[in-house]
Amino acid sequence: MNGGRVVRSGGAGTLVSVMAVAALAVVALPLVGLLRRVDWAGLPGALTTPEALSALRLSLVCSLAATAISVALGLPLAWVLARRRFPGRALVRGVVLLPLVLPPVVGGVALLSAFSRSGLVGRYLYDWFGVQLTFTTAGAVLAGAFVSLPFFVITAEAGLRGLDRRFEDAAATLGAGPAEVFGRVTLPLVAPSLAAGAVLAWARALGEFGATITFAGNIEGRTRTLPLAVYLLLDSDPEVAVGLSLVLLVVSLAVIVALRDRWSGELRSQR
Amino acid sequence: MTARRCVALLVAALLVGCSSTERSDATPTTSASGSSLRGELTVSAAASLTDVFAAIGEAFAEQHPAVTVRFNFGSSGQLAQQIAEGAPADVVAFADTTAMQVLDDAGLLAAPAEVFATNELVVVTPPGNPAQIATLADLADASTVALCVETAPCGRFSDQLLTAAGVEVEESSVTRGRDVRSTLAAVTRGDADAAIVYVSDAAAVGSRVEVVEVPEAVGIVASYPVAGLADSDVGGVATAFVRYVLSDEAQTLLRDAGFGPP
Numbered sequence: 039m040n041g042g043r044v045v046r047s048g049g050a051g052t053l054v055s056v057m058a059v060a061a062l063a064v065v066a067l068p069l070v071g072l073l074r075r076v077d078w079a080g081l082p083g084a085l086t087t088p089e090a091l092s093a094l095r096l097s098l099v100c101s102l103a104a105t106a107i108s109v110a111l112g113l114p115l116a117w118v119l120a121r122r123r124f125p126g127r128a129l130v131r132g133v134v135l136l137p138l139v140l141p142p143v144v145g146g147v148a149l150l151s152a153f154s155r156s157g158l159v160g161r162y163l164y165d166w167f168g169v170q171l172t173f174t175t176a177g178a179v180l181a182g183a184f185v186s187l188p189f190f191v192i193t194a195e196a197g198l199r200g201l202d203r204r205f206e207d208a209a210a211t212l213g214a215g216p217a218e219v220f221g222r223v224t225l226p227l228v229a230p231s232l233a234a235g236a237v238l239a240w241a242r243a244l245g246e247f248g249a250t251i252t253f254a255g256n257i258e259g260r261t262r263t264l265p266l267a268v269y270l271l272l273d274s275d276p277e278v279a280v281g282l283s284l285v286l287l288v289v290s291l292a293v294i295v296a297l298r299d300r301w302s303g304e305l306r307s308q309r
Numbered sequence: 310m311t312a313r314r315c316v317a318l319l320v321a322a323l324l325v326g327c328s329s330t331e332r333s334d335a336t337p338t339t340s341a342s343g344s345s346l347r348g349e350l351t352v353s354a355a356a357s358l359t360d361v362f363a364a365i366g367e368a369f370a371e372q373h374p375a376v377t378v379r380f381n382f383g384s385s386g387q388l389a390q391q392i393a394e395g396a397p398a399d400v401v402a403f404a405d406t407t408a409m410q411v412l413d414d415a416g417l418l419a420a421p422a423e424v425f426a427t428n429e430l431v432v433v434t435p436p437g438n439p440a441q442i443a444t445l446a447d448l449a450d451a452s453t454v455a456l457c458v459e460t461a462p463c464g465r466f467s468d469q470l471l472t473a474a475g476v477e478v479e480e481s482s483v484t485r486g487r488d489v490r491s492t493l494a495a496v497t498r499g500d501a502d503a504a505i506v507y508v509s510d511a512a513a514v515g516s517r518v519e520v521v522e523v524p525e526a527v528g529i530v531a532s533y534p535v536a537g538l539a540d541s542d543v544g545g546v547a548t549a550f551v552r553y554v555l556s557d558e559a560q561t562l563l564r565d566a567g568f569g570p571p
Contacts, residue, residue: 155500172500173453173484255453255484255495270485273387273460 084281093267104182104243108190116194138188146252177254178261182243190235197231241293347375348543355385355404356488361566384461384488399541405462409534422536427569428507430526433518440502455495455504463489467505474525512567
């Protein structure tokens with residue numbers, strides 16, 4: 039522990055403790071409230087209603103698809119940002135990270151202006167190929183990818199930056215081509231970062247609401263993912279809404295637990 | 310000391326004199342309905358009343374300059390539930406007597422509600438009617454139809470209309486909007502093939518939608534009740550507003566907006 043530091047009792051020490059407890063309460067009380075609201079006996083019934091099953095299935099499909107897109111497109115982008123110097127790199131990184139901070143419903147409006155049938159790109163998609171993204175499952179996936187891509191890129195880029203290049207240099211010296219270096223040296227070394235990034239991206243895509251409801255609409259079986267179902271059922275069937283909220287809470291908790299080393303491991307290495 | 314006190318008294322007298330002059334100047338003497346009403350009035354109203362109630366509110370405020378009218382628009386069902394759970398409001402105006410009944414049963418109304426307008430349903434499409442919707446039956450073939458959620462009056466009426474006409478639209482083709490204005494937006498943004506909204510909503514957006522008259526809609530009429538709430542701090546103003554909504558002036562505004570007579 040930290041030897042030689044005097045711990046003050048009373049006064050500022052107590053105040054800090056009280057405020058810390060208050061901070062914890064702000065987050066913990068609503069969660070405890072939710073757990074108390076759940077009708078545990080009726081839970082299995084609530085989760086197997088057609089609305090619930092449809093939302094569960096759709097969320098799983100959309101979030102996994104959005105994550106796949108985020109990883110497939112995000113990894114090359116993270117590579118370029120980590121390894122290549124080019125003018126405007128900071129700007130590119132800024133743009134890519136924007137959905138992290140942008141209010142999700144604003145993201146939805148932005149997606150509409152680009153991809154609706156009268157949108158910047160959407161009009162050509164519709165006129166030339168007959169493809170419409172709004173009000174479709176593909177649209178819900180796109181909304182999910184829009185908000186989750188930055189999560190993957192930021193994590194993957196950090197992983198790539200933190201890599202010791204000497205391993206790659208050594209492999210190249212021993213005769214491996216760039217593809218082989220990437221596949222057999224780089225990838226295994228950054229795999230933990232990529233996995234963490236994928237999990238974060240998946241969790242974000244799963245919880246997406248504002249962009250989805252604005253761009254993909256609220257269609258049962260097509261775009262009504264778990265958060266949209268909760269929003270809708272809150273008025274008409276609160277028991278199912280609370281049950282689905284519990285599912286999302288449990289999933290979120292699992293993500294936190296799975297990534298706990300990331301949150302605390304970095305701090306540990308600073309000691 | 311004495312001089313300072315004199316100056317202070319003089320300044321105070323000037324201020325009092327000036328302010329009372331301002332007050333009497335600012336109060337218009339044109340209206341006979343008396344400008345003694347003052348306060349902040351919160352009106353919770355159905356989404357379909359958005360534009361017309363804003364106009365009615367403005368006209369009311371002109372007659373009562375010391376009153377500020379604040380509006381809270383949303384789905385009647387949701388508003389009623391929120392108010393029953395304690396959300397603050399002074400006047401409520403809904404698109405459905407069922408929602409008003411919720412408040413009546415809870416004993417929250419100051420006086421029995423009165424119907425001030427009616428509305429009918431209509432099918433709207435984007436300009437040019439890209440999906441060629443001509444009848445209610447065509448909605449069953451459309452790729453995306455926008456309807457209100459079932460907890461909103463327009464949603465219940467739409468489902469009623471479709472059932473009565475024997476048209477079955479697959480739920481997997483229906484995007485549900487939380488109130489009639491967000492349902493309308495699904496069409497004005499261009500990507501839903503059609504929506505079922507009120508005649509007044511179609512009138513509000515004019516050329517941004519095309520109206521498809523469906524004969525079956527004639528049988529379904531939405532009745533709009535208005536009432537003041539019992540525990541309002543500005544009960545007098547609330548009653549005056551309710552009276553105003555029922556007055557000829559407001560009725561003209563409602564008629565112009567596409568609403569039917571009560």
